[in-house]
Amino acid sequence: MPSIRPALFFTTCLALSAIASPALATPGWPNDEGRGSCTVTKKTDVPAKMRDGTILRADVYTPKTSEKVPVLLMRTQYGKSAAQIQPARYQNPEWFASHCYVVVVQDIRGQGKSDGTFYEYRYDRNDGYDTVQWASTLPGADGQVAMYGSSYVGATQWLAATASPPALKAIIPSNTGDDYYDGWTYEDGAFRLAFIEPWMLETIASSAAEDRGDKKLSKALYADGKNASVWMPYTPYASFPPLHPDKPEIAPYFYDAVTHTTRDSYWEAFQIRTHYDRVKVPVLAFDGWYDSFLNGAVNNFNGMRTEGGTPEARENQRLVIGPWEHIGWGRPNGTISPRLKDIGPIANSPVNELTVQFLDHVLKGQANGYSDGPRVDYFTMGENRWHSAKSFPIEGTQYVTWYLGSAGRANSSMGDGSLNTKPVKKTAASDQFTYNPANPVPSVGGHSCCSWTSGPQGQFDQSAIEQRPDILIYTSPVLQNTVNVTGPITVSLFASTDAKDTDFTAKLVDVAPDGRAINLNNGIIRASYRTSLSNPTPIVPGQVYEYQIKVWPTSNLFKTGHKIRLEISSSDYPQFAPNPNTGEPLGTAATSVIAHQTIWHDRTHPSSVTLPVLPAAIAGDAADHPPQN
Numbered sequence: 047m048p049s050i051r052p053a054l055f056f057t058t059c060l061a062l063s064a065i066a067s068p069a070l071a072t073p074g075w076p077n078d079e080g081r082g083s084c085t086v087t088k089k090t091d092v093p094a095k096m097r098d099g100t101i102l103r104a105d106v107y108t109p110k111t112s113e114k115v116p117v118l119l120m121r122t123q124y125g126k127s128a129a130q131i132q133p134a135r136y137q138n139p140e141w142f143a144s145h146c147y148v149v150v151v152q153d154i155r156g157q158g159k160s161d162g163t164f165y166e167y168r169y170d171r172n173d174g175y176d177t178v179q180w181a182s183t184l185p186g187a188d189g190q191v192a193m194y195g196s197s198y199v200g201a202t203q204w205l206a207a208t209a210s211p212p213a214l215k216a217i218i219p220s221n222t223g224d225d226y227y228d229g230w231t232y233e234d235g236a237f238r239l240a241f242i243e244p245w246m247l248e249t250i251a252s253s254a255a256e257d258r259g260d261k262k263l264s265k266a267l268y269a270d271g272k273n274a275s276v277w278m279p280y281t282p283y284a285s286f287p288p289l290h291p292d293k294p295e296i297a298p299y300f301y302d303a304v305t306h307t308t309r310d311s312y313w314e315a316f317q318i319r320t321h322y323d324r325v326k327v328p329v330l331a332f333d334g335w336y337d338s339f340l341n342g343a344v345n346n347f348n349g350m351r352t353e354g355g356t357p358e359a360r361e362n363q364r365l366v367i368g369p370w371e372h373i374g375w376g377r378p379n380g381t382i383s384p385r386l387k388d389i390g391p392i393a394n395s396p397v398n399e400l401t402v403q404f405l406d407h408v409l410k411g412q413a414n415g416y417s418d419g420p421r422v423d424y425f426t427m428g429e430n431r432w433h434s435a436k437s438f439p440i441e442g443t444q445y446v447t448w449y450l451g452s453a454g455r456a457n458s459s460m461g462d463g464s465l466n467t468k469p470v471k472k473t474a475a476s477d478q479f480t481y482n483p484a485n486p487v488p489s490v491g492g493h494s495c496c497s498w499t500s501g502p503q504g505q506f507d508q509s510a511i512e513q514r515p516d517i518l519i520y521t522s523p524v525l526q527n528t529v530n531v532t533g534p535i536t537v538s539l540f541a542s543t544d545a546k547d548t549d550f551t552a553k554l555v556d557v558a559p560d561g562r563a564i565n566l567n568n569g570i571i572r573a574s575y576r577t578s579l580s581n582p583t584p585i586v587p588g589q590v591y592e593y594q595i596k597v598w599p600t601s602n603l604f605k606t607g608h609k610i611r612l613e614i615s616s617s618d619y620p621q622f623a624p625n626p627n628t629g630e631p632l633g634t635a636a637t638s639v640i641a642h643q644t645i646w647h648d649r650t651h652p653s654s655v656t657l658p659v660l661p662a663a664i665a666g667d668a669a670d671h672p673p674q675n
Contacts, residue, residue, distance in 0.1 A: 082145035084109035104152035134377030174206025182213035223342025227313035235572025247271030284633035328362035334370025383504030428603035486617030533658030540651030546629030
């Protein structure tokens with residue numbers, strides 16, 4: 047029976063803002079600062095024929111120069127005229143072309159002005175290859191092509207790169223993943239609800255409908271996306287009404303996604319993480335500590351370092367990680383959550399300036415001071431300064447384990463939960479809480495998508511929700527020295543439940559002396575996926591299992607006088623779809639039951655969190671400005 051859980055209406059109100067929505071336009075952006083010397087001409091709707099005869103169309107910006115120059119290509123589903131300029135991200139294509147590059151911005155298949163049928167990921171490997179080779183032969187082009195863009199536009203780069211087009215010489219992907227199953231559509235078995243449903247409604251399904259000429263449907267989908275907080279509580283997902291399950295031409299990829307809940311052959315067809323050996327080019331990537339695809343960006347950096355298709359590719363990987371959300375890149379007056387915005391200009395993204403430096407160095411052979419890599423430039427919050435390293439996690443990191451303990455009442459910030467570097471001898475064996483899927487813990491910040499004004503991402507005070515009894519709070523003593531936590535965090539959780547299946551969540555928090563509790567990053571595990579994302583296995587109610595919860599990476603300086611805190615619960619809504627606790631398949635589950643959860647922390651079950659701690663000597667010198675070369 048289709049249902050909408052009434053209690054969920056009162057949680058965080060969300061509606062994903064369109065990537066190019068005028069409401070997100072940033073005053074004074076783009077501007078002419080840093081413009082190059084070439085004047086530029088523009089041609090619109092330039093056709094390119096794909097291998098199956100489908101015509102894709104692009105806008106082409108050509109610099110006036112007597113020399114042949116490289117091509118910079120963007121393949122987008124968000125409108126070639128928008129070119130991912132707003133909200134305060136990339137400079138406009140003419141700005142890049144003024145640096146004496148042919149710039150091509152193409153609508154992908156079934157979107158914008160291009161022909162064909164849109165299906166996310168499916169055609170972007172072959173179409174990417176064909177477009178790269180076509181772009182390399184455009185008038186004024188010297189045969190070399192680089193690609194740039196963010197989010198799905200980053201996916202079009204990686205998918206093209208795994209096809210190894212000979213003309214492709216570099217990619218510059220921002221805010222994008224390595225796996226369109228884990229870390230994109232799902233996260234350790236949990237469905238990423240607040241990202242997937244609004245994104246598909248308001249952007250890709252809506253724009254694909256407009257491409258097909260169905261403007262009425264396009265407007266309806268967009269309106270439902272803007273009102274996503276009403277629709278996200280709806281179950282079962284397999285009959286989700288706004289995307290019209292009875293009309294497979296509208297959004298078949300959504301219903302396929304909620305049907306293929308494991309890492310199976312459906313998802314393997316789109317993989318990046320298993321094809322690094324096919325990527326033969328240098329990469330300059332950008333991401334943020336609160337971005338929805340941060341983990342994938344780190345995986346891509348590490349995967350290319352060890353498995354890239356050429357020595358040049360392996361040796362020339364660079365990743366820049368700032369205090370950013372998915373589209374909150376630190377530009378003045380940009381769409382940035384308040385705490386991150388307060389960091390100021392030191393947090394501004396150098397994406398445009400570094401992109402040109404990178405291109406001039408790799409494609410034009412200029413010795414301009416650009417740092418090839420392998421290199422990670424990262425921003426340490428709390429300290430609010432930039433650092434660089436050759437690896438991530440950083441070589442020399444010390445992994446410190448903190449153990450959970452309590453007198454049996456760790457529920458809420460008013461409880462007695464503790465974190466200690468040694469197991470507490472006199473402690474209760476466990477803590478208990480009740481998880482009701484109809485009243486899940488609200489998401490307050492996090493690493494979802496796509497704007498903090500419309501989705502659970504960014505940095506916020508957790509104090510209000512920490513008063514809930516269904517959150518277990520474990521807090522360290524007051525720190526007598528600073529602690530630099532930089533890298534991925536692992537929670538080893540011994541837990542049992544009376545449900546057939548359930549979720550467990552973890553969140554790392556920095557507690558200030560005044561009581562503000564600021565989220566750094568979070569993670570989740572679906573119990574049945576505890577050992578495999580490909581072959582989930584049921585749990586036995588009442589049995590204790592050890593769960594490894596991957597809290598996504600961060601870099602934060604816990605100051606003297608602060609405390610380290612770990613939150614444990616079973617829901618994080620709407621960042622993740624609430625587990626109904628019934629063990630039913632995601633797509634068809636329409637009812638839920640209450641689960642009674644037990645977190646164990648006795649000698650036999652030493653629940654803990656392992657933090658990556660950087661000694662001051664390892665963190666090294668710090669910069670008071672974003673990376674400049």
